[in-house]
Amino acid sequence: MKRIVGLPCVLFSLMLLCCSCFGSRQINELAIVTAVGLDVGENPEMVKLSAQIIRPADARGQTGAPSGGTGQPIYSVSAEGKSIFEAIRNLGRFTSRRVYWAHNFVIVMHEDYARRGIKDMIDFFTRNHELRMNTWIAVTPDSPDEVISTITGLEVVPGEAVNRLFRDNKIVRLAVGSNMMSLEESFLSPSTEPVIAKLQLVSRGISNKKPGEHGSLKQVELAGAAAFKEEKMVGWLTLKETRGLLFFLESLESGIEVVACPDPSRNLTVEFKNVKFKVTPDVQNQKPQFKIQLTTSADIVESNCEETPEEILGQIEEKLQQELKSSIESVIKKAQKQYKSDFLKLGDVFRNSYPEEWRGVKANWDESFAAAKTTVEVEAKIKSAVLKAAGTGVK
Template sequence: MKKIMICCTFLSLLFCVGLFGKEEIDDLAMVMAVGVDKAENGEIWVTAQVVRPADARGDAGVGGTEGDPIWTATGEGKTIFEAIRNLARFSSRRIYWGHNAIIVISEEVARDGIVDVIDFFTRNNELRMRTWIVVTEKKANEVVAVKTGLEVIPGRSLDRLFRYSPIVAEAPRTDVMSLSASYIGEHVHPYLAMVRLRSRGVDPENPKEFGSIPQIELSGIAVFRDDQMVGRLNPRESRGFLWFVEDVGNAIIPLSCPDEEGPVSVELRDNRFQLTPNYKNGKVSFIATVETVTDLVELGCPTELEHSEVMEDLESDVAAYIKKDIEVMLEKVQKEFKVDAIKLGRAFQAKYPQYWNDLKDDWDEIFPEIEVKVNVKVELNNPQLLENPTRKGKD
């Protein structure tokens, strides 16, 4: 009997502990997106996009009209933590980060340094390490506050924007984990995707006015030296950058027909990239080799040439396009930014560990002078469009 009483008491204690540790969903303000800006007085602004459960009931809440799916508010403080804590002054619920999809940092904050941002969000035990982190050219609060995309919750739309970003291959998929990992290696500088607001959406009440509603779109890459942003790459330069750091995906290469005026679209399908370091007579060099199998998906011009000749011309044009993307990017990263964000040092260390110790202290000075030879091999599939072009050639 005594043993039974002890067991019952123990189970009761466990049940009580569970009750005391429980937090009701109705008590939480679930953040879906957060923006970090710098105020004119030098303090930090943190803007949180919070899901409003009132949307499901049709109720109105503080700062929102009836049925708004989100509530957006900004806290200000000398530190990120103080700014977030100050949100509690007017939030009726505790700020909860477990569902946050994205962290947006303004370029102004990024150029001053993001070490405080990284430190706070990596120490936050509620935040997922797979949370996306990006830079925007202007104010982060504008990106966080805008209602955009196909999803009811804009933060979820931003999350899916990055999940499907390989389709356009114009920005990397950067999250808190990959950013933190970039600081572990020697002479490896981080990079983050960039987003911007652009008038793309069409107002159904005024469809003739194209691009009247602001939408969020990918806009390139922010390159850092340590924790400070030093420059940006545009979308095409970013595609050249992506060959070195992640899969380019199913990018589209726009071209023109050989000897004709008309559009051609080629889609990358099966991509392979190899970076080969060389060290000879005390000089470091690399060979970057791209091999890609592509599909001809659009041929908007007539052709009377032999198939083999057209195929060779188009393959040559695609190879030249990819090579130019990479070479323009290399010129900018090596000569202007002078930071090894494309991980050449890591590749050299893997092949020549015996020489790395002699070069690593001077790598930042060596990197801008490294010669990188780019070789591109293209195989074009789906030549059926050449057999029956939509437009007829001249008689």
């Protein structure tokens, strides 16, 4: 009797095991996308979508010499459509596998596409349940399909190389860490405008076959940023302006700065750290204003000056303060006067401190932000004049 009672349970378990793979997707049936490019089509009203698809069998080797197959670790393909979704569907006309987005590392947009507006891109990729919200977003002045298909660095898959550039950006600190989550957040915010990292191709690589020809290979560089107003790109930020921007967006805690020696033909490098950055909003005559304060300590890590660091310590501190203040003031000027776009998140700071006054300026925040008075104060102290490179492995 016990065996008869237990029989349905056994049969039910077997049914679950048989159905466990129902609806599953086999890897050899999928076109796994690792990078996406978006551009304006031949017809300006069309969207050109480029996809970097990995070849699992050819990307197994991590030495740059894949084994088996065609020898190419990636397959790059592009299609056009009236919308992003139609362009993707058009890929299916000549791609033998279903496009799969869950492993996509980066979306790279051309400058022309970004200036036209990116609302459709944000809408589509945030609706796509396969896409991860930590997917990196970048803008490029170069061809996106070339950027996402350029094998660069130590990785055999270009999308993974760009992913690592973004992950290690916290060391170099010359670009914003823009991903889909931060982009959607700023796009939906009533007080903050989007800002996206800049990717570009530079001729810096050295071919093993042509070691004497520097720049014989193109490399992907992550540096700078693209500023937006609402959904449209309005212009670029330089490396100096991007460095200043990071204090506002990513709590930049350390970095390096090269300052001139008393002899301007020589330089000295300092590493600043323990940065404390504070934005204090205020209201004067019903108009917002901001006081920006930065304090930091620094070590000298390299000197080419004729004088010893101890002899020019005060001059080094003053020049470091000037460089840091200049980078902050330059990005504020670009945001307020040229682009009139609050990608510095000053509106968020003002709204949190003065909710009543915010309601009065919310409707015309662009104008209020552009007219707001800002003051910048920087204090830097050299705590060690002994030459060392902290955090670099150099003793």
